[in-house]
Structures are given as C-alpha cells and as structure tokens.
Amino acid sequence: MLSVAEARTKILSAMKPTGYETIALANSHGRVLAVALTARLTQPPADISAMDGYAVRAADAPAHAKLKLIGTAPAGHPFTRQLSPGETVRLFTGSVMPSGADSVVIQENVTALGVDIHINEAAVAGKNIRPAGQDFKLGDVLIPVGNMITARDIGLAAAGNHPWVTVHRRPKIAILSTGDEISLPGEAISAGGIVSSNAHMLAAFISVCGGEPMVLPIAVDDLTAIANGAEAARGADMLITTGGASVGDHDLVQPALQARGLTLDFWKIAMRPGKPLMFGNMEGMPVLGLPGNPVSAYVSALLFIGPAIAALSGMPPKPPILETARLGAAMPPNDSREDYVRANLQRDGYEWVATPFGKQDSGMLRTLANAQALIKRQPYDPAKSADDIVEIIRLGAVGL
C-alpha cells in the first residue's frame, strides 16, 4: 500500500496553480500573490526625524550651545528653507529633515525659551534620523510571488502605494457527499439514518485553507446519481467525494465516476484513520475520494486537501508542521499503517503534553472536535511510555 508521503506526492503533482485576478488590497488577506509586489516609492521618501525634537547642524550644537528657532515643521509640512549655522527647526516624529540639518536633538534634551533653544546634550551627527529608503527603495521587491498575504503584508503593500494586488484565483473545490443514510441538518432523517457532517466541515476547512468550497446536493447510493453529482462539479479545480470510496458492494463512487471518464491513480493508502482514500483524474479535474466517516475525512483533509489547496493557489505546498510533545500516557505499538491519534494537549511550562483519548473509533466525531492535537505514529512504531517524546500536529495552530 502507498504511504501517506507517497500519496501526497502523487496528489500534489496533479495540481496546477489557478489563474490570476486583480483585487483590492483591502480584500487580499489570505490570498496568494501571483505577481511580485515592488515598491512604487521610497520609504521614508526623505530623511525624517525619528523623534519629537529639534533639527540642528551637529557642528553647531555641542552641549550648552544656544540656537535660534526659525520654524516648525510637523510631519506632512516640510520646512522649505535651508538651515543656516546657529539655526534650528522644531520637528516631530516623521517630519522631513530640513536641508542643511544633520541631527535631531530630542525635546527632552533642550530648554526652549521662546525662540532661544538651549542644547543640554551635544548633538551627534546622524542621530534620531531615519534615512530616506531605510525601510525600502523604489523598485524593491516587497512581497515575492507565492506568499500568502498576511495583515503585515497588507500594511507593507499599502506603504509601497499599492491599492490593488494580483493574486491567484481561489481554487474552487466541489464536495459531493454520497450515501442513502445521510441527510442535511434539519432535513428528514430516514430510519437508521444520520445527519451528514462531512460536507460543511470540509467546506469550512477549504475556506480556511484559501479555497472556495461548493457543496453539491447529497447523492444517493446510485451510479447515475453519483455520476450526475460529479457532472455538477465540472469547472471546479478539484472534486472531493465522501463515502463509498472503498470497493465494497455498495461503494459506488469508483464505478460511477469511471463511467464518466475517471482515471484511477490509487484508492488505498497505509494510514489510519482513512485507509480507503481514492485519487484520480476525471477529464482534467483531480478527484479525491474520502471515506465517509468524519474522522477519516478530516484527517485526510488535513494531510492532503490542505497541501493540495496550497499547490492550487500557487504556494509551495507543505504538509502540516510537526512539533513535539511529551506523552501524557503510554501507547501500544503501532501496526503497518501510519496512525493519527486524537489527543488532548496541555502546557507544562513551555512543553506540550499530549494525552491520547482512550477511544479512537473513527466514527467518534466528538473526540475529534475536542482534540487539540493529533499524535503521528510511524508504521511499526514500538510501544511508547508516558513521558516519551512524540510528533504532533497542533490543530489549534492550523486554525481548523
């Protein structure tokens, strides 16, 4: 069986970045830059004062010097005249340095008596000045292609005078839940039936990752219904199905989609939860088939859909960050499948302590919702004792 890493490599190699669109900078948080953002101006535009104080010629302003105040230049109102020997100009943080001045004496270090400014501490040339271009210069690359735009990037792009940015289109991800036994919340539930949890969980997951989810109507366990559902996904950048992904008599997703052109890549991987993971291509659209149970669906989303959306969005895709924690309880040896174990996470000083939940049945969505981490176990990992160090994925840290 394929390993998790091999499956991810296959999935990622099938992802082509989406095209571009130009959007308002104000709406660009979390979008992926498609064209590098270069500075349209130099910042600061001129030498400016870093403090509230007095612009001086350092040579004129040893301790006990007396200078003549010839003007005031608040930020945004540069002093236009040249500073002559013995003169000073009142400045504030952000004020442009007057021509001729080479230092700022902070206001705490002068005694101001009308236009007579007594220097109490000698000026030092260059001091308290932010030189022109200290932050960036016209033409500097401020944000490279492929960066997901943060709040700080928005500030930087604004400072570089960009009202618009060109980003990759959000990948459109269609979600098709299948099964006779499932209904949407609030709808009639059939005898022995359950409420569908995967579609909207995955939709939220996809949104957080930067995708645009499209929830298709539930398809009953019928070849035509499933095939028609998949047809509705045409034009999406990826189709995700849940349920029926294995090869039992009632696992109809593979045959239904194969009848409509699905080429199968793999349909089983060495992972728990989530062994029956299917991947293929339906006339150019990647198709990822997840198991129907929500814990498997979520773990598959974390390990495969998140990185796939990153790749579709034009980012360097990477699996979730692995961190370490100390085990809060012993764990039995692992079998042949890479295992992701729901766990509670607590702080002990600066260290994380991960305690696996006692029951790991993949039907138990409540333990998933309550988990703060997944403990990752390699195939054939030997038994672990409490206090052993293990690898974890912090679920809070991925915002999901």
Place this chain on the structure above:
Amino acid sequence: MLSVAEARTKILSAMKPTGYETIALANSHGRVLAVALTARLTQPPADISAMDGYAVRAADAPAHAKLKLIGTAPAGHPFTRQLSPGETVRLFTGSVMPSGADSVVIQENVTALGVDIHINEAAVAGKNIRPAGQDFKLGDVLIPVGNMITARDIGLAAAGNHPWVTVHRRPKIAILSTGDEISLPGEAISAGGIVSSNAHMLAAFISVCGGEPMVLPIAVDDLTAIANGAEAARGADMLITTGGASVGDHDLVQPALQARGLTLDFWKIAMRPGKPLMFGNMEGMPVLGLPGNPVSAYVSALLFIGPAIAALSGMPPKPPILETARLGAAMPPNDSREDYVRANLQRDGYEWVATPFGKQDSGMLRTLANAQALIKRQPYDPAKSADDIVEIIRLGAVGL
C-alpha cells in the same frame, strides 16, 4: 509606567461581550458560540456495523459454522426482521444491526457461496459494532458557550442536527488614522508625505481575530477633524486611533476626543515598540489609541486588540501563546521596557531558532512583514548569548 500585563488587564476589564444573532451553521466558522449546542439526536442512532461484513449471533458463529444469508442491509436500509438462530445478514459500514444479532464478522473472514456463509474466524459478541450513542446522546452538550467554532465543530454540530447556531455578533471595530502626512494607497501624496499602512493592516488583523473592521476616512491633524472622525465611530464596539497618541504639540487625539467626552485611563506603557499607547472610554465606547508607526501599531494589535476582540466576542481572552526558541545571535541587555524584537525563525530538528534582525527601528515595516516571530524580552533582561533560550510569539501560528 504601566506594564504590558497591567495595561491588558485594564483594557480587557472594559470589554463587554456583544449580543447574539442566529446564523446558518454553514457560515459559522470562526464565530463564538453564545448558546451551548446540545445534541438533538443520539449518534449513532442505533447499534451499527463498524465494518463491511455479516451480522451474526455470536453463539451461532464459531469457526467453521455455516450460516444462511437471509438478506442485505446497506447503510440507510435497516433489515426489519429478527435474526433467528443460524441466520446472517450482509451489512456494510454504517448499517443498522438487525435485531437479534450481536456481532459482525468482517467480510475478509467468511467464504460466501450463494446464501451459504462459511465462517472462517469465530465471531466475538459485540465485535465490530458501534453501539448506539457511542459518539453522543440526545441532550449531550456538543459545543460549550464561548468556543470559537472550528471546521470540526461544524461537523459535530451538523451531526447533532443543527442547521442554525446562535453566536455573538462580530464586534465592530472602527479604525481612525490621523495625520497630515498620510494618504491612502493610490491617492495623491503630499510633499514629504507617506502612504497610510496602518488602517488596512489593522482591518485585516481585526477580521482574522473575528471582528468586523470599519475603516474611517483619514483625519488630518486638526481637533475638529479628529473629533468628527470619532463621531463617525459611534455605535462601534471599540474605536482604534493611530497616530497622535502621545502628548507632543502635534498629538491631537487626546484633546480632540476629550472635548467629545473621552475619559482617559492611561496613555503610556512600559513597552517597545509602542510606548505611547492610550486607552479610555468615550461615552461607553472603549477607545484605544495606537502610535502612528506601523510596527508599534502591529505589536499593540497583537498584544491588546486581539485579546480585546476575544473578550468582546464572548471568549475567555488570552494573550498570544508564548513558546520558546534558541537564540541564533547574541542580544544586548534590555532596558526598563518590555521589548518585542522582530526575528527570523528557522527549524533545527524540532527546535525553533530565532535570530533577531539587526535593525529594529520601529519605522521599518518590511522587517515586520518578513519576521516569523517576535522575541519577547522582560524589562531589565540581561544580555543573552547565542543558543540561550528565549520566549517568542510565532507570527505564523497566530495567522496574522
């Protein structure tokens, strides 16, 4: 001067949670639950099969037993008749257990010849069955009040049959940038002027934290302009100003707002960057005044606005999580102010290595955008050597 922790306590004590609204579950990601969500059904609704296999009476199904297949019950189509001795029913994952059966033999462990099912491995009572209510029972609290709803919570709420959820209204946060020297991106820039970076950086920050930002027009350095800007914020849950928050001759925010009813709580804290932080109340609306330089504004947002939005949203507010890293370079002793130092972060095995950027001028937005962490230094922290352990805030981890 107030410490960062004291300032945060004062700010948080002034925050009152917003009221409630009922929204579609599908739109609830990141919202804060205002009314506990209890299960509207039992999950699973009945004992169900955990595998594809055969329902049996364990007592009838030792190894080498032969049972008679009397029907098939896919998920969503329960078998309605009682299982009699010697009988078996074909089941699939999620199928309701037929009455009378107490075990499932997985399909790999039988030989099926027409209606003759040969048991190859003895059934064990209770095996491969998910008992009714294993995940949750009718009336169980699924998500408590005050939780920020994750993708997993949406799955759990759906499984509990909730199409709607009642959440706190997103706190509306008004942002008023002040200064004669600033323009919005793409607008005309005055001589010596710069482009405003704070307003839209903070707006994105506020959105990520769950708030609803409202960017007001830039107010020039004029008492009336600033006061009118603040009037436009009426009805917001908090007003944030940037620039002019100190007490220099051109710091007009305090006098402008005091003329309109601002009661000042504090206006200076022992922190770098960001010392001139102002907090007060304007006829019931909390007002937080940030310094104009974007690095100070961002660090103040991280330490104060994020927790304030959490409190306004009905969550237990907490400061950003502190983690540890090994220093990649030496650092000089700190002075009397708590310091937040922009740093690069790299992985060394499972350990983070934080290397402070050489220049920390608070006017340098580019080093902020490039930072992956802030190193936190306590007041009077002695000099640190490379490889010493320091406290950090990982900026990627907070999604900002």
